[in-house]
Structure formats: C-alpha cells, structure tokens
Amino acid sequence: MTGGSGVVVIDNGGGLLKAGFGGDKDPVAVVPNCIAKSPGTSASSKKWLAADQLQAQDVDVTGMTLRRPIDRGYLINTEVQREVWERVLRSLLQVDPTNSSLLLVEPQFNPPGLQHATDELVFEEFGFSSLYVADAPSLVHLYEASRQPSLFRAQCSLVVDCGFSFTHASPVLQNFTLNYAVRRMDLGGKALTNYLKELVSYRSLNVMDETLLIDDAKEKLCFVSLDVPRDLRLARLSFKDNPFRCSYILPDGITSKKGCVKDLDEARRYYSLPVDGELDQKDGDSDTNKFEDKKKPELSQNEFALTNERFLVPEMLFHPIDLGMNQAGLAECIVRAVQACHPFIQPVLYESIILTGGSTLFPRFAERLQRELRPIVPEDYHVKIIPQENPILGVWRGGSILASSPDFASMCVTKLEYEEMGSARCRRRFFH
Known part of the structure; x- marks a missing residue:
C-alpha cells in the first residue's frame, strides 16, 4: 500500500x-x-x-x-x-x-x-x-543531482520553475535555496490560460467560462516562437498557406464530453518551418501545393480556430512588456537572480539552469530561452539549459x-x- x-x-x-x-x-x-x-x-x-x-x-x-x-x-x-x-x-x-x-x-x-x-x-x-x-527548487536540484554527476559535483544550480501562479528563478547551493537571490515573475500557467481565453473570446466565441477546455487547448496547441516577427507575418496568410491555423473542437455533451484538436497533423505543420529566416520560394510552393485542395472550412458553433494565438500566449513569459505588463521577461529575471549571488558561483549557475514546471513543456521553450540569455550573459560564461525529463x-x-x-x-x-x-x-x- x-x-x-x-x-x-x-x-x-x-x-x-x-x-x-x-x-x-x-x-x-x-x-x-x-x-x-x-x-x-x-x-x-x-x-x-x-x-x-x-x-x-x-x-x-x-x-x-x-x-x-x-x-x-x-x-x-x-x-x-x-x-x-x-x-x-x-x-x-x-x-x-x-x-x-x-x-x-x-x-x-x-x-x-x-x-x-x-x-x-x-x-x-x-x-x-x-x-x-x-x-520546490531544492527538491528539483536534489533530483537532478542524483541523475547528473556534473550537477552533483558543482553542488549548485539555478532552478527556473514556470508554475501555475508564478515563475521563479531560484539559485540553489548544497540543496538549500538562496532565498535572498530568488527572483519572481507574476506570470504562470494560469495567466497564460486566461490570456488565451480573452483572445479566443474576442476573435471567435465566448470561452471565458471554459477554463478546463482552454487549458487543454493551450497545452496541445501552443508553442514558443523562435522568430516572432516572421511568424506574425506568416499568421496573416490565407488559410491555405498559414502554417499555424488549426481548430479546437468543444464537446457537445452528447457524443463527446472532452475537447480535442481537429487535425493534429495540421496543428504540427509549424515543425517543418526553418528555424531562422523566411520560408524560401520552394518551401512555400510545396506547402501551397500540398494544401491547395483545402478550402477554408466553415467553423461550426462548437469549434474555434487558432493562428497567432498559438505563439503569442507563451510569448508572455519572454516579453511581457509587449503585452502591456510592466515586468521583465524570463531571461532578465534569470540574470537578476544570478547577479544577486556571490561572483564565485555565478558562472556555475549559468552552466546549470534547470527548467521545471508545466509551461516549460511548450515546444522550443529551452531553445528560445538560450537565444534570449546569450546576448545578456557575459561572453566568457557558458550557458547550459537542462530541461527536466518530466517537468x-x-x-x-x-x-x-x-x-x-x-x-x-x-x-x-x-x-x-x-x-x-x-x-x-x-x-x-x-x-x-
């Protein structure tokens, strides 16, 4: 038992x-x-x-x-x-x-x-x-140190916990959280879900009372953009060419009791996008031909479409000020936490950034964070991000x-x- x-x-x-x-x-x-x-x-x-x-x-x-x-x-x-x-x-x-x-x-x-x-x-x-x-931070460090000899030897790490209510950047030394150096963002999974509810309600149908369903849609469909300006341009394309557009079906209470993604393959089209720069003409043509026989479907009363919402919602964590929130983004939060520690352990903390919490599951989260951190971390420091096996x-x-x-x-x-x-x-x- x-x-x-x-x-x-x-x-x-x-x-x-x-x-x-x-x-x-x-x-x-x-x-x-x-x-x-x-x-x-x-x-x-x-x-x-x-x-x-x-x-x-x-x-x-x-x-x-x-x-x-x-x-x-x-x-x-x-x-x-x-x-x-x-x-x-x-x-x-x-x-x-x-x-x-x-x-x-x-x-x-x-x-x-x-x-x-x-x-x-x-x-x-x-x-x-x-x-x-x-x-939480000391337990995350303990678990990862039990699995990774380098963390065990270093005896310190920076735990980034993107939780339900808050996001914390917490330095841990010898299994003790250095509370004086912890930095917090007043953003977490709940705020992201609420933002998605507002976007969907404004653009298609009122889902302000559908917390559990929008939570599910967020977890299945949202991802982190590596090139926001480019992806915003792509999101304005017609249905045929838009790599982000997909539909989420709400339950009708009779044949289905849970929500679901209409076409998972279509929802994952963004995976085929090049990491940097624009789509070249060849990619664009093949994509168009592949989907040319698709006509823009009429949305039924129990479904809604997502396009740029899919990456604008996680974007809150990286650039909250763009969305009207007077807060530093995640990368700056991490740098402030490290700078609050003794200089002796600062380079070690940058080399052992552990990601935990449900919001770190968004595809491309770690890669985007690495890109955000590198320009604001001293050049002679290595930056290593460790996503948890199950955050x-x-x-x-x-x-x-x-x-x-x-x-x-x-x-x-x-x-x-x-x-x-x-x-x-x-x-x-x-x-x-």
Whole structure:
C-alpha cells in the first residue's frame, strides 16, 4: 500500500497536485488541485467533483465552476484543500494519515499565517504523525543531482520553475535555496490560460467560462516562437498557406464530453518551418501545393480556430512588456537572480539552469530561452539549459528521494511537538 519509507509525499501545486509515497519513482496521483461542478447544479446540491473525478471520461467539463484552494500561489482556502486531500488520501492513495509522515511541498515565502493554517490542516484535520515542509527548487536540484554527476559535483544550480501562479528563478547551493537571490515573475500557467481565453473570446466565441477546455487547448496547441516577427507575418496568410491555423473542437455533451484538436497533423505543420529566416520560394510552393485542395472550412458553433494565438500566449513569459505588463521577461529575471549571488558561483549557475514546471513543456521553450540569455550573459560564461525529463513530476521526484533518506525522520516535526510548541516554533526547523 505504501512505498518503502511509509512517507506520503505531496507536491501541492496550484494547478496540479502530485501525491504518492517516498522511495517510489512516480506519484500515484497527478490530479487537478480543485473542486468543480457542472452548470445547472444548484449551489446546495453535493455535486462538486474533486481531483481525479474531473479526469473521468464521462464527465462533461463544459462551463464548469471551479474552486481552487490555492490563489496567486498560496493556500487561501483550506476547506477546498481538505476536500481534495480527502479524495486523494482516502480513495487514491488509500492511506491512513494518522499512521503516516507527510512531506509537503509549500510555496516559497509562504506567510506565517498561511503556514499556521497549513499545519492545522495537516495535524488537526488529518492527524498526520509528523511533517516535513520542503520548497520546490531544492527538491528539483536534489533530483537532478542524483541523475547528473556534473550537477552533483558543482553542488549548485539555478532552478527556473514556470508554475501555475508564478515563475521563479531560484539559485540553489548544497540543496538549500538562496532565498535572498530568488527572483519572481507574476506570470504562470494560469495567466497564460486566461490570456488565451480573452483572445479566443474576442476573435471567435465566448470561452471565458471554459477554463478546463482552454487549458487543454493551450497545452496541445501552443508553442514558443523562435522568430516572432516572421511568424506574425506568416499568421496573416490565407488559410491555405498559414502554417499555424488549426481548430479546437468543444464537446457537445452528447457524443463527446472532452475537447480535442481537429487535425493534429495540421496543428504540427509549424515543425517543418526553418528555424531562422523566411520560408524560401520552394518551401512555400510545396506547402501551397500540398494544401491547395483545402478550402477554408466553415467553423461550426462548437469549434474555434487558432493562428497567432498559438505563439503569442507563451510569448508572455519572454516579453511581457509587449503585452502591456510592466515586468521583465524570463531571461532578465534569470540574470537578476544570478547577479544577486556571490561572483564565485555565478558562472556555475549559468552552466546549470534547470527548467521545471508545466509551461516549460511548450515546444522550443529551452531553445528560445538560450537565444534570449546569450546576448545578456557575459561572453566568457557558458550557458547550459537542462530541461527536466518530466517537468511536472520533477519536484515530486526530489521529494520522494528526500523522504526515503535515512535522516528524514529526524528532520520532521512530530504531532506531539506541534501540540506542545505550536506552529511558529516548530516551523523554525524548516528554515531553508
């Protein structure tokens, strides 16, 4: 029933919750960290679905009302979190918390009031026997250092976490996050989804209430442009010649309950574009001939087309100021984090930039970041970007390694210590 260590590991993300047992390679559950109900369900009825129930094939996600426990990166609704944890622990992990330790991944710079509320949830609501609180960057470094000898020897890295609520650039030294050097962008997966909702609603049909569907469309269709001016020109071409145009079909609630991409091959046409410069005439001709028999289809009421939205949405992370946000882009955020560290470790940090978080899954993300960084990093420093094998599970896997270490039990705060000393004093043990 449990992993070898008997420790429950929860990476409590704003978008997805990852839960499993220490010592295992992968979590048991990767589920939405929210509860939701369909439209038409009265407020008083108990039709709220939690976690994995939202992933069931027979659930129509159209127009669902969502309630998330985490807002702007922090746990602000413990009632909703309790419902999600209840579902995950009892039904998916089938574990008794009173006989288990918990390793919980908590947001960086969590205010004391929210730390106290979290401790109450862990010890008083669920009755876990002991708790260890970890932060994401140190766990990502731990996991990657266990796989890569060069990182293990260097003992430091720069973890770039493009999460649901925020994007952090966090230097890590000897498994400790250097909090004074962490730099943050107030942009994450949620903001990208909201931007795509606004673009689609303005240009075709109102999808402002379709968070889960637009999330899915974003993940399947968006990509990072390596040449934005060129791609904007291509996106203005007619349907026949436009390499980006594709359609996303909304569920009708009868024959389909989930959204889908209309033509995946067509959606991937951009992969054949040359990396630099314009399409030459030969490429253009062959592309035109290949698709010349296609006429621009009439969009049905339950689908919408995307063109330049596909790369303009991830572009927010690289150049938010172009979209009216008074923030530095990702490359500048990384440079500021490195410059806040001692000069001795700066070149090593540039050589070990680890990408984690769901937004780093956009195609060409790492290549674009390399291009953005190179001109603003000193010439005599190497820049090496390390994408994670699975950037959604990287934090959890680091937690699994830590939870199965021989010293883990001595690092935890026990329920008895919490009851005797209170939350604030116990938390001093987790200063990272």
